[in-house]
Amino acid sequence: MTVPATPGRRAEAGVLPLDGAGVLVPAETPFRQVWRSFRKDRLAMAGLVVLAALLMLAVLGKLFTEWWVLFDPATVRLPDKLRPPFSIPSSSIGKELWPTLGLYPFGTDELGRNVFARMLQGSFVSLSVGVVAVSISLIIGITVGGVAGFYGQRKLGFVSVDTLLMRVTDVAVCFPTFFLILTVVALLPPNIYNIMIVIGITSWMGTARFVRAEFMALREQDFVTAARALGLSEGRIIFRHLMPNAMAPVLVSATIDVAHAILTESALSFLGFGVRPPFATWGNILADGRSYIFDAPWLFILPGGAILVVVLAFNLVGEGLRDAMNPKLRRRASG
Amino acid sequence: MWRFVLRTVLQRLLLLLLISIISHLVIHLAPGQPSEVDPMNPMMKAVDIARIRASFHLDDPFYLQYLHWMRDLVFGDLKSFRDGLPVLPKIWDRFLNSAPLFLLTTLIVWTASFPTGIHAALRRGSLYDRSTTLVAYTLISVPGFFLSYLLILFVVRTFHLPVIGQHTFGTEHAPLIVRFMDRIWHLAIPSIMAALTGIAVLSRYVRAQMLEVIDQDYVRTARAKGLDEDHVVYGHALRNALLPFVTMFGFLLPGLISGSVIFEQIFAWPGLGLLGYEAILARDFPMILTLNFMAAALTLFGILLSDILYAVVDPRIRLE
Numbered sequence: 080m081t082v083p084a085t086p087g088r089r090a091e092a093g094v095l096p097l098d099g100a101g102v103l104v105p106a107e108t109p110f111r112q113v114w115r116s117f118r119k120d121r122l123a124m125a126g127l128v129v130l131a132a133l134l135m136l137a138v139l140g141k142l143f144t145e146w147w148v149l150f151d152p153a154t155v156r157l158p159d160k161l162r163p164p165f166s167i168p169s170s171s172i173g174k175e176l177w178p179t180l181g182l183y184p185f186g187t188d189e190l191g192r193n194v195f196a197r198m199l200q201g202s203f204v205s206l207s208v209g210v211v212a213v214s215i216s217l218i219i220g221i222t223v224g225g226v227a228g229f230y231g232q233r234k235l236g237f238v239s240v241d242t243l244l245m246r247v248t249d250v251a252v253c254f255p256t257f258f259l260i261l262t263v264v265a266l267l268p269p270n271i272y273n274i275m276i277v278i279g280i281t282s283w284m285g286t287a288r289f290v291r292a293e294f295m296a297l298r299e300q301d302f303v304t305a306a307r308a309l310g311l312s313e314g315r316i317i318f319r320h321l322m323p324n325a326m327a328p329v330l331v332s333a334t335i336d337v338a339h340a341i342l343t344e345s346a347l348s349f350l351g352f353g354v355r356p357p358f359a360t361w362g363n364i365l366a367d368g369r370s371y372i373f374d375a376p377w378l379f380i381l382p383g384g385a386i387l388v389v390v391l392a393f394n395l396v397g398e399g400l401r402d403a404m405n406p407k408l409r410r411r412a413s414g
Numbered sequence: 415m416w417r418f419v420l421r422t423v424l425q426r427l428l429l430l431l432l433i434s435i436i437s438h439l440v441i442h443l444a445p446g447q448p449s450e451v452d453p454m455n456p457m458m459k460a461v462d463i464a465r466i467r468a469s470f471h472l473d474d475p476f477y478l479q480y481l482h483w484m485r486d487l488v489f490g491d492l493k494s495f496r497d498g499l500p501v502l503p504k505i506w507d508r509f510l511n512s513a514p515l516f517l518l519t520t521l522i523v524w525t526a527s528f529p530t531g532i533h534a535a536l537r538r539g540s541l542y543d544r545s546t547t548l549v550a551y552t553l554i555s556v557p558g559f560f561l562s563y564l565l566i567l568f569v570v571r572t573f574h575l576p577v578i579g580q581h582t583f584g585t586e587h588a589p590l591i592v593r594f595m596d597r598i599w600h601l602a603i604p605s606i607m608a609a610l611t612g613i614a615v616l617s618r619y620v621r622a623q624m625l626e627v628i629d630q631d632y633v634r635t636a637r638a639k640g641l642d643e644d645h646v647v648y649g650h651a652l653r654n655a656l657l658p659f660v661t662m663f664g665f666l667l668p669g670l671i672s673g674s675v676i677f678e679q680i681f682a683w684p685g686l687g688l689l690g691y692e693a694i695l696a697r698d699f700p701m702i703l704t705l706n707f708m709a710a711a712l713t714l715f716g717i718l719l720s721d722i723l724y725a726v727v728d729p730r731i732r733l734e
Binding site for chain 2: 122246249250252253254255256257258259261262263265266338342345346349350362365369372373376379380383386387390391393394395398
């Protein structure tokens with residue numbers, strides 16, 4: 080079955096050529112349309128390149144700092160503390176403690192640890208904090224929004240499912256988020272998973288609302304009625320027909336949420352509730368570096384700059400996607 | 415209209431009650447007891463801990479603790495775990511510190527975003543538009559404390575002026591005018607830093623709203639009538655683009671409590687955010703819960719306010 084889930088989008092593509100088998104195939108898939116208009120956005124493309132580089136860096140970071148330890152982020156070399164970037168280890172450092180490249184590309188911190196190695200390790204941890212937190216919030220948000228949108232009219236006693244779930248969402252929205260995160264993180268045992276979970280469960284409300292709105296609009300459309308008439312199961316209708324059509328705003332907000340989660344993690348680190356050692360994240364390197372801002376500014380400027388670039392890239396890609404997926408804007412741009 | 419207000423207020427009160435119960439649950443289910451804050455203190459005997467726990471009802475079942483909190487809050491004699499002082503006057507004191515910072519920040523955000531955003535929308539695609547877009551995204555993406563530290567570094571190095579705290583050390587007995595100017599200076603930098611992200615977000619929003627209306631037929635009609643450009647932009651386009659912003663006034667309110675933790679911490683500004691942060695560090699449950707409750711109440715009130723404002727300015731909307 081190559082029937083696309085959206086008859087609406089097929090019409091937009093304009094010409095409908097016949098392929099060899101005599102089946103109607105849209106001239107351009109929705110994905111290609113989005114990609115074509117995304118590619119024109121130079122800022123968003125730059126963001127995408129940065130993100131691809133970051134992904135590679137994070138994988139390499141995991142590889143070189145944990146599995147095949149080329150750069151050891153944990154080695155303490157007290158004689159070499161607070162060395163500026165590109166300095167060479169002093170003669171008192173034994174051969175077995177020499178850093179891999181024979182120098183400290185990003186200098187050393189207050190314990191003489193190689194900042195380059197720590198940043199490399201942190202790239203994976205920071206990225207996974209963002210991605211895992213957003214995945215958690217997506218799972219909750221899509222479930223709540225999907226159920227409210229699809230099964231909203233069913234009654235549970237005297238309230239409908241929709242009312243119930245949306246009031247729950249309202250309650251969640253009214254909690255002062257950052258305050259709640261701080262409180263919970265301060266009370267829970269400080270580990271990286273708790274931080275991911277807490278950021279995740281305090282940020283699903285937007286997704287839930289988008290998905291609900293999309294599901295409610297899509298549920299009434301003809302292709303869903305057609306799918307029902309074909310006798311498809313509800314699960315198949317939800318996951319194969321509704322979900323792919325509701326994903327555009329979710330994808331956009333997820334991209335921007337990753338940026339937000341990385342910033343939240345660094346803010347938590349700043350307040351002393353961030354990810355604890357032995358994990359290095361860009362957030363906690365930055366937060367620790369502020370004590371040495373006069374003596375060793377690289378401890379502050381490098382992780383801060385790195386966070387800025389990555390978060391900026393996520394934001395630009397998210398906004399680029401938003402524009403590319405908005406058919407109104409797309410038509411304006413091409414016409 | 416009044417029926418709508420009444421019904422919404424009742425609904426919101428119910429929601430508020432629910433929120434306060436949930437925040438109690440969150441705090442009480444989490445590990446970490448207030449009496450464990452100072453475990454290394456040799457003066458803390460088991461007897462003392464038991465006495466403290468009893469006096470703050472910490473051994474009562476959950477619903478009784480909740481009712482105690484509710485009653486004490488209503489009658490205004492809720493006491494802080496930390497120093498036994500009443501919570502509400504402490505919050506009021508800190509509110510007086512937070513309010514000027516909040517007002518100045520809001521003022522800066524709203525006065526700076528509109529010209530920036532409108533200008534960018536009118537010159538869509540120009541160098542100005544593209545560069546403000548990039549600057550706005552950069553400001554949204556930078557960790558707030560990172561930028562603040564860089565600015566502090568710059569100001570201290572260049573002007574040799576202190577920026578931290580509410581006043582310069584040693585000016586307590588200076589003439590009134592000096593103290594006043596000093597206070598303004600100390601207020602200015604934190605509020606500018608806190609405003610930067612707001613300006614970035616709001617000016618993007620202004621730009622988007624202006625773009626929505628600038629191509630509309632009535633704007634073209636206004637131009638065709640021969641009105642001058644200022645009149646068209648500010649009299650016709652902007653007035654209609656303004657509608658959604660009315661609702662944003664309501665969403666500003668909760669920022670008073672929770673929006674400023676980071677900046678109050680950086681600039682050692684003893685406001686509400688810092689109060690909450692200190693309370694969290696000290697496991698000061700009554701303080702945390704009260705601040706949380708107030709923030710939620712402000713959020714709900716803000717939403718109500720924006721609903722009503724929206725109905726007032728936009729005659730197409732009927733509250734029912």
